[in-house]
Amino acid sequence: MRVVTCALGLAFISALATGAQAQDAFMQACTMTTPQKMCECISAKVPADKKQAAIEGMRKSNKAMEPGGNLLDPSNLTQEQMQGLDAVVIAQANCNP
Secondary structure (H helix, E strand, O other): OHHHHHHHHHHHHHHHHHHHHHHHHHHHHHOOOOOHHHHHHHHHHOOHHHHHHHHHHHHHHHHHHOOOOOOOOHHHOOHHHHHHHHHHHHHHHHHOO
């Protein structure tokens, strides 16, 4: 019984750490172009199952906006990344006053 309890505890802690890393990556990608307070609001509203794809999509978008970058071509995004960016846009619209 102790082994099961320890295993469940470790799994829970691991899940928390993974979620925290995803949160940090989201904020890092978001704050490249958006104020932190807005990014915090957006992050709270993006569904967890879309967050990783949103991070990947935002990174590609940020890269496209760098000096000398090429316009973001939606055909270079996966379906998941497009859905992640859609989730960010919807969340941002719900965060505006």
